[in-house]
Amino acid sequence: MPSSSFAPTPVLASPSAPPPSPVPTRRAVDSDRRRTSASAVLRSVLAHGPVARSTIARLTGLSPASVTDHCNRLTALGLIEEAATLRRSNGVGRPHVPVDLDDSRFVVGGVHVAVPYTTVALLDLRGRVVAERRLNHGEGERAGAEPAPAPAHVLARAAAGLRELLAAAPERVPLGVGVATGGWVDRDSGTIVEHPLLGWRDVRAREVIHALTGLPVHVDGHARALVNGERLFGRSAGAGRSVLHLFVGNVVDAAFATHDEVHHGPRSQAGSIAHLPLAGGTERCDCGRTGCLQAELSERTLCRRAREAGVVRTSDPMHVLAAAADGDPVAVRLLLQRARMVGRAAGLLLDVLNPDTVVVTEMGAVHREDCLAALREEVGPDRAAAVVPTSFPDSVLAVAGGSVALDVLYRDPLSVPPSRSWTVSPGLT
Numbered sequence: 001m002p003s004s005s006f007a008p009t010p011v012l013a014s015p016s017a018p019p020p021s022p023v024p025t026r027r028a029v030d031s032d033r034r035r036t037s038a039s040a041v042l043r044s045v046l047a048h049g050p051v052a053r054s055t056i057a058r059l060t061g062l063s064p065a066s067v068t069d070h071c072n073r074l075t076a077l078g079l080i081e082e083a084a085t086l087r088r089s090n091g092v093g094r095p096h097v098p099v100d101l102d103d104s105r106f107v108v109g110g111v112h113v114a115v116p117y118t119t120v121a122l123l124d125l126r127g128r129v130v131a132e133r134r135l136n137h138g139e140g141e142r143a144g145a146e147p148a149p150a151p152a153h154v155l156a157r158a159a160a161g162l163r164e165l166l167a168a169a170p171e172r173v174p175l176g177v178g179v180a181t182g183g184w185v186d187r188d189s190g191t192i193v194e195h196p197l198l199g200w201r202d203v204r205a206r207e208v209i210h211a212l213t214g215l216p217v218h219v220d221g222h223a224r225a226l227v228n229g230e231r232l233f234g235r236s237a238g239a240g241r242s243v244l245h246l247f248v249g250n251v252v253d254a255a256f257a258t259h260d261e262v263h264h265g266p267r268s269q270a271g272s273i274a275h276l277p278l279a280g281g282t283e284r285c286d287c288g289r290t291g292c293l294q295a296e297l298s299e300r301t302l303c304r305r306a307r308e309a310g311v312v313r314t315s316d317p318m319h320v321l322a323a324a325a326d327g328d329p330v331a332v333r334l335l336l337q338r339a340r341m342v343g344r345a346a347g348l349l350l351d352v353l354n355p356d357t358v359v360v361t362e363m364g365a366v367h368r369e370d371c372l373a374a375l376r377e378e379v380g381p382d383r384a385a386a387v388v389p390t391s392f393p394d395s396v397l398a399v400a401g402g403s404v405a406l407d408v409l410y411r412d413p414l415s416v417p418p419s420r421s422w423t424v425s426p427g428l429t
Contacts, residue, residue: 001002001146006089006107022095034167034414034415035411035412035415036295037060037062037066037070038070038073038074038412038413039410039411039412040062040075041056041060041062041074041340042060042069042074042079042080042410042413043069043073043232043410044056044060045074045080045099045100045101046101046125046126046232046410047237048421049080049098049099049101050083050098050099050100051098051099051100052096052097052098052099053067053068053071053096053099054066054096055230056071056099070333071099073368073414074413075099077413077414078102078105078106079101079102079125079413080099080100080101080102081099081100081101082097082098082099082100082380083097083098083099083100086193091412094334099357101125101126102126103124103125103126104124104171105171105172105173106124106125106172106173106174106175107122107123107124107130107166107169107172107173107174107175107177107405108122108123108174108177108178108402108404108405108409109121109122109162109165109166109174109176109177109178109213109215109401109402110122110123110177110178110180110252110398110399110400110402110403110404110405111155111158111162111177111178111179111180111209111401111403112179112180112181112222112397112400112401113154113158113179113180113181113192113195113198114181114222114249114250114397115137115197115198115250115251115300116136116137116183116250116315116316117135117136117137118134118135118137118154118157118161119132119133119134119135119156119397119398119399119401120132120133120135120161120162120165121133121165121180121395121398121401121402121414122162122165122169122172122174123167123398123399123401123402123403123406124420125406125409126233127229127232127233127399127402127403127406128253129232129395129398129399129402130169130172131165131168131169132395132398133164133165134162134273135157135158135161136418137149137154143188148198148199149198151192151198151200151203151205151208152208152235155203155205155208155209155212156208156212158179158209158402159209159212159213160243162177162213163173163213174215175215175216175405175409176215176216176217176218176405176408176409177209177213177215177216177217177218177405178217178218178219178220178225178401178402178403178404178405178406178407178408179205179206179209179217179219179224179401179404180218180219180220180221180222180225180397180400180401180403180404181195181198181205181221182221182222182223182247182249182251182253183195183196183199183200183221183251183253184221184267184268184269184272185219185220185221186219186267186268186269187218187219187220187221187224187264187268188204188267188268189204189206190204190205190206190217190218190219190396191203191204191205191206191219192205192219192246193267193269195251196286197250197251205217205219206218206219216248216405216408218404218405218407218408218418219404220404221253221255221268221271221384222247222251222253222397222400223245223246223247223253223254223255223271224245224255224264224268224271225400225401225402225403225404225407226245226247226255226257226359226361226390226392226399226403227245227255227262227359228257228262228403228404228406228407229258229392229400229402229406229407230243230245230359230390231243231257231402231412232389232403232406232407233261233391233399233403234359234390234392235357235359235388235391236357236359236391241355241356241357242256242257242259242353242354242355242356242357242359243256243257243258243355243356243357243358243359244256244257244258244349244353244355244357244359245257245352245358245359245360245361246342246345246346246349246358246360246361246362247361248297248299248342248345248360248361248362248363249298249299249335249361249362250298250300251274251294251298252273252274252293252294252297252298252300252345253271253272253273253274254271254273254349255268255270255271256353258354273293273294273345273349274292274293274294274295275287275289275292275293275294276292276293276345276348277291277292277293278291278292278293278296278297278341278344278345278348279344280341280344281293281295281296281341282296283295283296283301293345296341297338297341297342297345299360299363300315302320302334302335302338303315303317303319303320304318305314305334306319306320306323306331306334308387309330310330311323311328311330311331311334312331317363318363319364320334320335321335321364321367321368332370335363335364335368335371335373336364338362338364338371338425339362339364339365339371339372339374339378340374340375340377341378342360342362342364342365342378343374343375343376343377343378343379343387344378345384346375346378346379347360347378347379347380348399349387350379350383355386355388356386357386357387357388358386358387358388359389359390359391360375360387360388360389360390361386361389361390361396361402362375362389366387366389366390366393366396367393372389402403420421
């Protein structure tokens with residue numbers, strides 16, 4: 001995210017000129033400190049609210065005066081409010097007036113671009129989905145064809161979908177929009193650099209969505225977005241431990257966070273694991289090799305195998321899940337086989353990165369206990385407990401999009417002023 005401060009214009013000094021003033025540097029340091037402190041206060045309110053200011057001071061290590069100052073700023077922005085219920089310390093003394101998130105006013109928009117469809121959603125400040133809608137890219141996915149939706153069309157429909165969700169909730173004020181997708185996504189430039197399954201290259205998603213909405217827009221890969229969602233709102237919230245997220249959909253990728261920081265790498269290319277070799281894999285990859293992670297584990301592969309076995313006629317993986325729920329033994333076998341291979345992939349990443357927790361977003365492991373058990377069995381008994389399914393089983397794609405924007409908000413709440421306007425290009429319907 002661009003800094004809210006501006007660097008001074010450099011001046012070439014003569015040898016006799018006095019040294020430059022250190023004031024701009026000191027101001028930058030002070031600004032960074034204020035942002036960090038405000039973030040700590042807001043996240044404490046998220047995790048513990050309603051919470052007394054004295055408790056926030058103890059949790060964050062900030063002085064009571066600093067906590068009071070930041071609470072006043074956050075209240076002025078409308079992000080927190082004084083709770084209605086007073087609290088006493090051990091039942092004696094003057095009651096505390098706790099503060100809590102004001103989660104009734106503000107939302108962020110979330111956009112997740114998958115291969116067959118786009119999910120648009122509104123999320124409140126606690127990461128809860130307020131409204132959600134799925135926008136299909138076309139009819140090709142039902143026949144197993146390769147959809148190739150035009151980026152301009154997909155992003156314009158996403159902006160229109162967000163407008164409709166906001167129109168249905170006029171009491172909500174949007175703070176910004178988060179966009180998430182698979183493939184190679186450069187967070188700093190807001191660009192989808194490459195998404196092979198969509199056929200997209202160098203799509204400047206941030207510029208397009210901002211032009212259509214007038215709102216601040218932030219873009220990131222969906223695995224990294226979900227790591228941030230987990231650390232803010234999921235089982236890993238406040239743990240301060242290392243977390244690996246393994247996303248297994250049509251796209252297979254990963255993200256790794258430690259000490260509350262997600263690793264991005266140069267141009268945010270970290271987490272690209274599509275072509276890692278998977279032992280026992282038999283699927284031929286477009287790269288010419290056999291057993292690449294994405295070729296073996298993709299939902300496209302699952303659905304093609306299910307069609308060949310006569311389980312389903314579509315390319316919707318949820319139909320395979322439904323067939324298994326209805327007792328189809330072939331569907332169950334396909335899901336269990338896939339879960340074991342996902343467990344093998346998780347074990348490989350555990351060997352390389354050794355995280356405290358591996359969060360897996362994979363359809364079978366999320367919705368079926370037998371698939372989760374098969375995945376953990378493949379990981380091995382010593383590490384099985386470290387592998388958990390996503391905290392957002394019913395809304396994972398919506399949370400991925402919204403978490404991109406919410407991560408920015410919680411990292412720097414003072415630089416994200418509430419927006420009170422929602423503007424859409426006149427040509428957009």
